[in-house]
Amino acid sequence: MQTYSSITARRAEPIPFAGPFAGPADLDEINLVGLPIAYARDREIFGEGEPANKVYKVISGAVRVFRILADGRRQILKFCLPGDVFGIEMGAEHNANAESIGDSLVVVALRSHVLGDDASLSPRLWRLAMSDLRRSHDQILNLGRRSASERLASFLAEMAERLGDEGTIELPMSRQDIADYLGLTIETVSRTLTQFRSLGLITIRDCRTISIERPTVMTALCA
Amino acid sequence: MQTYSSITARRAEPIPFAGPFAGPADLDEINLVGLPIAYARDREIFGEGEPANKVYKVISGAVRVFRILADGRRQILKFCLPGDVFGIEMGAEHNANAESIGDSLVVVALRSHVLGDDASLSPRLWRLAMSDLRRSHDQILNLGRRSASERLASFLAEMAERLGDEGTIELPMSRQDIADYLGLTIETVSRTLTQFRSLGLITIRDCRTISIERPTVMTALCA
DNA sequence: CGCAGTATTGACTGGGATCAAGGAGCGTGG
DNA sequence: CCACGCTCCTTGATCCCAGTCAATACTGCG
Numbered sequence: 001m002q003t004y005s006s007i008t009a010r011r012a013e014p015i016p017f018a019g020p021f022a023g024p025a026d027l028d029e030i031n032l033v034g035l036p037i038a039y040a041r042d043r044e045i046f047g048e049g050e051p052a053n054k055v056y057k058v059i060s061g062a063v064r065v066f067r068i069l070a071d072g073r074r075q076i077l078k079f080c081l082p083g084d085v086f087g088i089e090m091g092a093e094h095n096a097n098a099e100s101i102g103d104s105l106v107v108v109a110l111r112s113h114v115l116g117d118d119a120s121l122s123p124r125l126w127r128l129a130m131s132d133l134r135r136s137h138d139q140i141l142n143l144g145r146r147s148a149s150e151r152l153a154s155f156l157a158e159m160a161e162r163l164g165d166e167g168t169i170e171l172p173m174s175r176q177d178i179a180d181y182l183g184l185t186i187e188t189v190s191r192t193l194t195q196f197r198s199l200g201l202i203t204i205r206d207c208r209t210i211s212i213e214r215p216t217v218m219t220a221l222c223a
Numbered sequence: 224m225q226t227y228s229s230i231t232a233r234r235a236e237p238i239p240f241a242g243p244f245a246g247p248a249d250l251d252e253i254n255l256v257g258l259p260i261a262y263a264r265d266r267e268i269f270g271e272g273e274p275a276n277k278v279y280k281v282i283s284g285a286v287r288v289f290r291i292l293a294d295g296r297r298q299i300l301k302f303c304l305p306g307d308v309f310g311i312e313m314g315a316e317h318n319a320n321a322e323s324i325g326d327s328l329v330v331v332a333l334r335s336h337v338l339g340d341d342a343s344l345s346p347r348l349w350r351l352a353m354s355d356l357r358r359s360h361d362q363i364l365n366l367g368r369r370s371a372s373e374r375l376a377s378f379l380a381e382m383a384e385r386l387g388d389e390g391t392i393e394l395p396m397s398r399q400d401i402a403d404y405l406g407l408t409i410e411t412v413s414r415t416l417t418q419f420r421s422l423g424l425i426t427i428r429d430c431r432t433i434s435i436e437r438p439t440v441m442t443a444l445c446a
Numbered sequence: 447c448g449c450a451g452t453a454t455t456g457a458c459t460g461g462g463a464t465c466a467a468g469g470a471g472c473g474t475g476g
Numbered sequence: 477c478c479a480c481g482c483t484c485c486t487t488g489a490t491c492c493c494a495g496t497c498a499a500t501a502c503t504g505c506g
Contacts, residue, residue, distance in 0.1 A: 090353030130313030142365035144406030183367030
């Protein structure tokens with residue numbers, strides 16, 4: 001069984017930048033004002049059980065949010081790409097872990113600046129939470145009812161949509177991360193991608209750079 | 224493969240009660256004021272793609288919220304029990320289906336009465352969304368990384384917590400519903416329950432009535 | 447009783463996990 | 477420059493958990 005024990009991230013020694021910083025402005029984005037912090041790859045940003053008094057937004061790089069079972073099995077709940085907000089919880093403690101995937105820049109703000117203590121909430125924050133919920137539902141459907149190749153196809157479709165450039169995807173995450181996101185093993189991920197390649201659905205330039213050659217067929221494969 | 228084609232719910236012909244009605248008051252609950260509607264078992268409450276201009280709250284009975292793949296595979300996203308709210312979406316359309324499980328009473332309110340058009344949101348509603356998100360994450364972990372018996376054990380633990388009476392659970396849903404919630408088949412659910420019974424972990428009075436005899440062992444089985 | 451829907455049980459299959467062995471990319475140091 | 481080690485990825489062989497197919501039992505209900 002693949003476990004998490006061998007790939008534990010070191011506790012972050014973040015490098016704070018000078019001065020406050022706002023993320024890229026966008027009508028539909030949460031415009032976090034806070035301290036930008038640079039994380040090297042595989043650094044813990046927060047852990048399960050820690051006080052959830054901050055919220056985070058990815059500026060560059062990528063972040064994995066995940067939970068771990070006692071025996072080391074890991075499930076990635078979401079990949080956060082530039083613009084994505086993470087770390088917002090209902091309770092006082094985080095019930096998931098977050099780590100940088102590659103070298104990443106993250107803006108950190110105080111939770112109290114975003115969530116008025118018990119006052120009104122921003123509709124943007126609401127949309128954010130609801131789109132997270134929507135994405136979680138997609139993932140539940142994937143994990144519960146789709147086969148390995150269907151999961152891979154919809155993963156590639158999701159990534160193409162989120163960071164695709166003319167059908168070419170530059171993946172920030174490893175095969176192990178993909179496996180832990182899709183509820184598969186690294187071997188199955190690798191084998192299925194090879195299979196897609198030999199069917200002419202994708203080309204794999206290097207293992208992090210994938211082009212979707214037959215988008216229509218790929219979409220159909222999602223079932 | 225188990226598909227949904229054979230178990231399609233008939234479109235509801237709901238029986239509206241006279242007059243407005245408020246759900247049971249509770250500090251932490253959304254106190255929907257709206258029209259109570261009685262649904263017979265297996266009636267559609269709303270479907271994917273329909274306008275999401277109403278929100279719902281279970282008064283009695285139970286509701287399944289689910290999504291369906293084109294070929295009929297079904298994944299239940301959540302079971303709603305008395306007190307639970309469902310049908311809140313970000314966009315203008317539902318992206319899931321909801322059906323009554325047994326005969327159920329549901330309060331229906333206009334979405335605009337709950338979600339101020341673009342103004343402030345109630346913190347209660349926020350807690351509701353965040354606890355939904357939390358539960359979704361639990362389910363993602365279940366589906367992605369736990370075995371059939373671990374899923375059953377955590378399902379029973381969840382149900383015991385939500386509607387257990389001294390360790391005895393009166394399940395509102397069928398084996399098929401449980402299977403579609405846990406990403407399993409009905410046969411695996413049945414076999415695993417039989418296995419739990421022969422291990423002395425549970426007793427099955429009738430197939431909807433289950434008592435947890437060894438709660439500690441059961442919790443340990445969740446992994 | 448007979449019928450229909452639901453649940454259980456059994457026999458067998460197969461998709462994906464596990465175990466194991468290379469291969470490719472890459473930084474480091476000689 | 478190449479050799480070496482390290483990490484990540486790929487590929488192959490085999491296994492096993494859960495799915496599939498099929499038969500039987502249970503439960504209401506007319």
